[in-house]
Amino acid sequence: MEGTDEQVSFGIDDLPVRDELRGKSPYGAPQLDVPVRLNTNENPYPLPEPLVERIAERVREAARGLNRYPDRDAVELRTELAKYLTRTGGHPVGVDNVWAANGSNEVIQQLLQTFGGPGRTAIGFEPSYSMHALIARSTGTGWISGPRGEDFTIDLAAAEKAIAEHRPDVVFVTTPNNPTGNAVPRETVLALYEAAQAARPSMVIVDEAYVEFSHGASLLPLLDGRPNLVVSRTMSKAFGAAGLRLGYLAAHPAVVDAVQLVRLPYHLSAITQATALAALEHTDTLLGYVEQLKSERDRLVAELRATGYEVTASDANFIQFGRFEDSHTAWQRILDRGVLVRDNGVPGWLRVTAGTPEENDAFLDAVRELKKEQEQSG
Ligand SMILES: *Cc1c(COP(=O)(O)O)cnc(C)c1O
Numbered sequence: 080m081e082g083t084d085e086q087v088s089f090g091i092d093d094l095p096v097r098d099e100l101r102g103k104s105p106y107g108a109p110q111l112d113v114p115v116r117l118n119t120n121e122n123p124y125p126l127p128e129p130l131v132e133r134i135a136e137r138v139r140e141a142a143r144g145l146n147r148y149p150d151r152d153a154v155e156l157r158t159e160l161a162k163y164l165t166r167t168g169g170h171p172v173g174v175d176n177v178w179a180a181n182g183s184n185e186v187i188q189q190l191l192q193t194f195g196g197p198g199r200t201a202i203g204f205e206p207s208y209s210m211h212a213l214i215a216r217s218t219g220t221g222w223i224s225g226p227r228g229e230d231f232t233i234d235l236a237a238a239e240k241a242i243a244e245h246r247p248d249v250v251f252v253t254t255p256n257n258p259t260g261n262a263v264p265r266e267t268v269l270a271l272y273e274a275a276q277a278a279r280p281s282m283v284i285v286d287e288a289y290v291e292f293s294h295g296a297s298l299l300p301l302l303d304g305r306p307n308l309v310v311s312r313t314m315s316k317a318f319g320a321a322g323l324r325l326g327y328l329a330a331h332p333a334v335v336d337a338v339q340l341v342r343l344p345y346h347l348s349a350i351t352q353a354t355a356l357a358a359l360e361h362t363d364t365l366l367g368y369v370e371q372l373k374s375e376r377d378r379l380v381a382e383l384r385a386t387g388y389e390v391t392a393s394d395a396n397f398i399q400f401g402r403f404e405d406s407h408t409a410w411q412r413i414l415d416r417g418v419l420v421r422d423n424g425v426p427g428w429l430r431v432t433a434g435t436p437e438e439n440d441a442f443l444d445a446v447r448e449l450k451k452e453q454e455q456s457g
Pocket of ligand 1: 181183257312315316324326
């Protein structure tokens, strides 16, 4: 539709939007059409054909009941997620401990609507997952940017000091961390939990979006005796189902009761529930891809180091590498060679997602050429 002059000259700033949204930009990893896309930590493997068939079957069944609202409590799905967590997480989890929503971003939004909000604050240790701060803002929760060390680990003393000083209502710990890739040691998370309880007490949200790719174990066992701890998970990464939009959490049943105060009724469509259930039937196949990706990740780390790049130790399906005098120019040079990586705004560093062996080879060729170019000009 052609805009009239009036429509063209009228923008967001002319609308009575909330003050804290003024001048801000929406989340926006570029979705560019280039041959090799390694910028959003997706799983590069399409779902296997038998799973595609099973999804079609379960969705067909669900379609017959679409005249009705879906199961509001998603009991069957939460039961299967609980079984998956129990089997892989080293800790018994029941349906009452699990809640699911449209992506873990929605899980986090519901948590902040429940435990954050106007007059309250949340802290994260940055650089970390940018959506934590963005969702804090959109829920009216004050955001505190906590410190991280030079090597991107959480400096426990500095973090404890920040918690004691700001007394946040919500503490985010992303492990493995995005965009840096490193996992947070169990003892650090425990100490942060203690600090957060001493300060307020507050909720501690452990974002384990990438835990299936980790060398170490899930922190699910920490839920034992810690009702203010939440572990959030997603099917977007390890399950290779970013397009499905299914995230979930494990916590004390009281937390599951609490988030139901803010969730929209029937928030998880019958189609989403059916699709996620089909994917969970194929967990073993999907986790097989995770093993391949882990070995590709380790190969990328070794090759990047051999080429002369610095790499942050990675427990995820992506790698932070550098250093660059100007990471945005380096990002563009790599893109010029047909490979899209991510500039997360961490000065000197870029992030690449582990793709298929062919995609990774294309990426390695591009960064080797870039290194040569830089050595010649330097
Ligand atoms: C990708 C990612 C998520 C996943 O978000 P979804 O909404 O489930 O797709 C959550 N946390 C972190 C740290 C991530 O990188």
